Amino acid sequence: MSIGxxxxxxxxxxxxxxxxxxxxxxxxxxxxxxxxxxxxxxxxSNLVWKGFTLGNWQNPCGAPEVCTALGxxxxxxxxxxIFSTILGxxxxxxxxxxxxxxxxxxxxxxxxxMATPEIVLGASLLSLFxxxxxxxxxxxxxxxxVVFCISFVVVTVKARxxxxxxxxxxxxxxxxxxxxxxxxxxxxxxxxxxIAGAALLAFSLSFDDFIITNFNSGTLTTxxxxxxxxxxxxxxxxxxxxxxxxxxxxxxxVIVGQIVSRRRKVS
Amino acid sequence: xxxxxTPYLLLLPGFAFLFTFFILPIVNLAQTSTQTPVGxxxxxxxxxTFAFSNYINAFVxxxxxxxxxxxxATIATVLALAISYPLAYAIAFKSGRWKNVLLVxxxxxxxxxxxxxxxxxxQILGEEGFVVPGLRTLGVISDSTTLTSTGFAVVxxxxxxxxxxxxxxxxxxxxRIDPRTLEASGxxxxxxxxxxxxxxxxxxxxxxxxxxxxxxxxxAGDYVNAAILGSPNTKMIGNVIxxxxxxxxxxxxxxxxxxxxxxxxxxxxxxxxRKAGTEELV
Numbered sequence: 001m002s003i004g005x006x007x008x009x010x011x012x013x014x015x016x017x018x019x020x021x022x023x024x025x026x027x028x029x030x031x032x033x034x035x036x037x038x039x040x041x042x043x044x045s046n047l048v049w050k051g052f053t054l055g056n057w058q059n060p061c062g063a064p065e066v067c068t069a070l071g072x073x074x075x076x077x078x079x080x081x082i083f084s085t086i087l088g089x090x091x092x093x094x095x096x097x098x099x100x101x102x103x104x105x106x107x108x109x110x111x112x113x114m115a116t117p118e119i120v121l122g123a124s125l126l127s128l129f130x131x132x133x134x135x136x137x138x139x140x141x142x143x144x145x146v147v148f149c150i151s152f153v154v155v156t157v158k159a160r161x162x163x164x165x166x167x168x169x170x171x172x173x174x175x176x177x178x179x180x181x182x183x184x185x186x187x188x189x190x191x192x193x194x195i196a197g198a199a200l201l202a203f204s205l206s207f208d209d210f211i212i213t214n215f216n217s218g219t220l221t222t223x224x225x226x227x228x229x230x231x232x233x234x235x236x237x238x239x240x241x242x243x244x245x246x247x248x249x250x251x252x253x254v255i256v257g258q259i260v261s262r263r264r265k266v267s
Numbered sequence: 268x269x270x271x272x273t274p275y276l277l278l279l280p281g282f283a284f285l286f287t288f289f290i291l292p293i294v295n296l297a298q299t300s301t302q303t304p305v306g307x308x309x310x311x312x313x314x315x316t317f318a319f320s321n322y323i324n325a326f327v328x329x330x331x332x333x334x335x336x337x338x339x340a341t342i343a344t345v346l347a348l349a350i351s352y353p354l355a356y357a358i359a360f361k362s363g364r365w366k367n368v369l370l371v372x373x374x375x376x377x378x379x380x381x382x383x384x385x386x387x388x389x390q391i392l393g394e395e396g397f398v399v400p401g402l403r404t405l406g407v408i409s410d411s412t413t414l415t416s417t418g419f420a421v422v423x424x425x426x427x428x429x430x431x432x433x434x435x436x437x438x439x440x441x442x443r444i445d446p447r448t449l450e451a452s453g454x455x456x457x458x459x460x461x462x463x464x465x466x467x468x469x470x471x472x473x474x475x476x477x478x479x480x481x482x483x484x485x486x487a488g489d490y491v492n493a494a495i496l497g498s499p500n501t502k503m504i505g506n507v508i509x510x511x512x513x514x515x516x517x518x519x520x521x522x523x524x525x526x527x528x529x530x531x532x533x534x535x536x537x538x539x540x541r542k543a544g545t546e547e548l549v
Contacts, residue, residue, distance in 0.1 A: 019353045031384065127292060128291060224380055247378040251375055
């Protein structure tokens with residue numbers, strides 16, 4: 001076979017893999033850019049490469065406001081995650097485990113916030129707060145985040161509940177466990193990974209949210225707001241440090257999670 | 268206390284919350300949308316006059332931005348589908364033991380704040396980035412052509428930012444396809460293209476529908492990409508709503524625009540779901 005035909009055949013077989021490599025490159029270009037420019041010895045505006053430094057990583061709070069903004073984002077994300085995970089999990093159990101009147105309208109109420117554009121969610125909540133003379137700020141932002149996180153929690157936990165084998169619970173009941181014991185010792189541990197995943201999702205949605213936050217936070221700065229506001233005059237390299245650090249932290253969490261769940265399966 | 272009551276007790280706190288902070292605000296927004304300024308009052312004071320003309324005025328004044336929002340969102344959704352489908356297919360069928368790793372890689376860029384990544388695109392595509400000088404040297408674009416502050420940059424930014432929303436549901440439904448159905452199709456003398464059109468694509472339709480919705484809805488209401496990567500000539504309806512709220516303090520128009528946007532999206536989504544013929548959404 002000629003070399004040309006061989007190359008042709010290789011491409012025929014591997015075209016989709018080549019394509020996937022291109023797609024991943026596209027996905028990671030800005031991440032790589034953010035990481036590289038976190039080492040830029042740039043001074044205030046991080047637009048042009050001026051030389052390598054570790055200074056930004058040694059002093060990530062060096063730029064004014066950046067760590068205040070990060071702190072606010074973490075606090076808001078934490079509270080929004082707790083509230084939305086509790087409320088959402090309860091709804092998921094109701095819808096996933098029970099047949100009752102109004103089940104399909106409940107599903108609709110969960111779907112609607114996801115189908116509403118963020119700007120409408122944000123604007124409508126701000127209008128409500130203004131009517132009740134509540135000033136936008138920390139708690140209004142937490143409430144706004146819970147609103148859009150709940151639906152994602154419900155969907156994630158519901159999927160986990162749906163994948164459970166009902167025979168496990170029946171077995172527990174056969175072994176004379178009452179309903180509460182069955183729930184605590186069988187159902188809940190089995191659904192727990194779904195709840196943990198939902199909480200992680202809620203936190204990352206809340207942490208990264210800009211549009212709804214912008215409407216309801218008033219003068220409070222969050223990390224995405226900080227980036228948006230400073231984008232006009234060039235964001236400080238410390239923001240790149242924080243963005244890259246979050247990336248590696250989350251990646252490490254995912255990898256540890258994978259290893260733990262694999263070990264469990266083996267043992 | 269019977270079994271009937273349990274689900275309602277579980278639903279109560281969450282639905283009370285959603286009622287107060289989701290339904291009530293939407294109703295309130297509907298009320299705001301038909302208000303007019305108080306005669307002789309300060310800026311930002313409005314009274315209810317059921318001025319439905321607000322809707323007509325808001326739409327006529329901003330027809331251009333409305334059209335642009337839907338055109339940009341449609342292009343971004345189609346592009347995202349074109350990029351994501353082969354990617355999701357490769358992860359589901361061609362990745363072997365790397366499947367989980369690749370799935371993590373699809374989501375991983377999300378962990379760097381999306382604003383940071385959008386600003387990164389602005390700088391990559393900007394005058395000081397490496398793309399523009401490169402393309403100029405190759406003679407692909409002229410010296411006066413820029414990539415940022417264009418509709419191209421805005422659409423590209425949206426395609427990029429919503430890509431995982433497209434890839435994950437697509438992957439979920441392609442991964443469920445039994446590879447034996449594809450083999451069977453081949454055994455019955457269908458070529459690769461026919462197998463794709465008659466077997467793979469129909470079976471992955473729920474993923475296509477969920478992915479397009481999860482991309483199109485946020486894209487149509489987005490204003491961040493247009494604000495960072497665009498120019499005043501690429502303003503979308505989100506930018507208008509934002510500036511009506513914060514810069515002009517014109518709540519009724521902002522509310523009317525929000526409602527028109529939501530209604531337009533709901534109508535399009537309903538038509539689309541009918542056409543795509545699937546009820547299985549989430």
